[in-house]
Amino acid sequence: MIDPARVAVVVPAWNEAGKIGAVVRKVPRRCAACVIVVDDASTDGTADEARAAGAERVLRHPANRGVGAGIRTGLLEAKRAGFEFAAVLSGDDQHEPDELPRVLEPLFAGEADLVQGSRWLPGGATPGIPPGRRWLTRLYPRLFRLATGYPCTDGTNGFRALRLALLDDPRLRLDQAWLDRYELEPYLLFQVVRCGYRVREAPVTVRYHARGTTKMRLLADGWRILRPLVFLRLGLRH
Numbered sequence: 001m002i003d004p005a006r007v008a009v010v011v012p013a014w015n016e017a018g019k020i021g022a023v024v025r026k027v028p029r030r031c032a033a034c035v036i037v038v039d040d041a042s043t044d045g046t047a048d049e050a051r052a053a054g055a056e057r058v059l060r061h062p063a064n065r066g067v068g069a070g071i072r073t074g075l076l077e078a079k080r081a082g083f084e085f086a087a088v089l090s091g092d093d094q095h096e097p098d099e100l101p102r103v104l105e106p107l108f109a110g111e112a113d114l115v116q117g118s119r120w121l122p123g124g125a126t127p128g129i130p131p132g133r134r135w136l137t138r139l140y141p142r143l144f145r146l147a148t149g150y151p152c153t154d155g156t157n158g159f160r161a162l163r164l165a166l167l168d169d170p171r172l173r174l175d176q177a178w179l180d181r182y183e184l185e186p187y188l189l190f191q192v193v194r195c196g197y198r199v200r201e202a203p204v205t206v207r208y209h210a211r212g213t214t215k216m217r218l219l220a221d222g223w224r225i226l227r228p229l230v231f232l233r234l235g236l237r238h
């Protein structure tokens, strides 16, 4: 059903030595012909570890730009290389690459243009989740629904897959500099919903490691995640 020759996996990574190798090795090759790691100017050997683990393409930003910029770089590379679909997953070993079929199958079945992984759908899982993170990741989809009307259950999960032809839509302006950090992912979901594309959710696991999982700062990065909803809803940005 899934044709790996049509799929690239994009992994944004910033200082993920000790984790990125495992992530790359876990990508089932029956799902994807190419793993693209975008090293966001790491200082710890992330790129070397990704290459040694078998990533076909390792791109490097000369300076740190943020997860959104990393995803953008990876998606454009996947498109340039001729892939039809891309799946994005986290470089910090929080996702289960084994679950790639869950986000890819609806694309191959022609049922969706973007499949958003959800930790909160039945069948999803959140081993080790801290209470504060549980609360915030459940609140966010309610805000997303208020802003868009779309009843998503998980708007901030970095595991998703999409048809790369979406990037040709001039309404999806992923090239804007204000999206470079945590803004790009909710921006993409919002615009894809708003433009009337077919969005599905699929249950996935998000694992919370005891130490060193997050690099997010609650207030500054919380606002970065929230502001695409506010700006797009109010028509302040497009």
Ligand SMILES: Nc1nc2c(ncn2[C@@H]2O[C@H](COP(=O)(O)OP(=O)(O)OP(=O)(O)O)[C@@H](O)[C@H]2O)c(=O)[nH]1
Residues within 6 Å of the ligand: 012, 013, 014, 015, 016, 040, 064, 065, 066, 067, 070, 090, 091, 092, 094, 156, 158, 213, 214, 215, 216
């Ligand atoms: N924080 C951060 N992550 C980056 C950056 N560039 C690339 N990344 C990668 O983006 C991915 C997601 O980053 P995280 O900060 O863990 O964000 P998250 O997984 O959405 O949120 P948590 O649930 O808090 O872990 C990781 O693989 C990072 O290595 C950057 O500048 N900052």
Ligand SMILES: [Mg+2]
Residues within 6 Å of the ligand: 090, 092, 094, 213, 214, 215
């Ligand atoms: Mg993380």
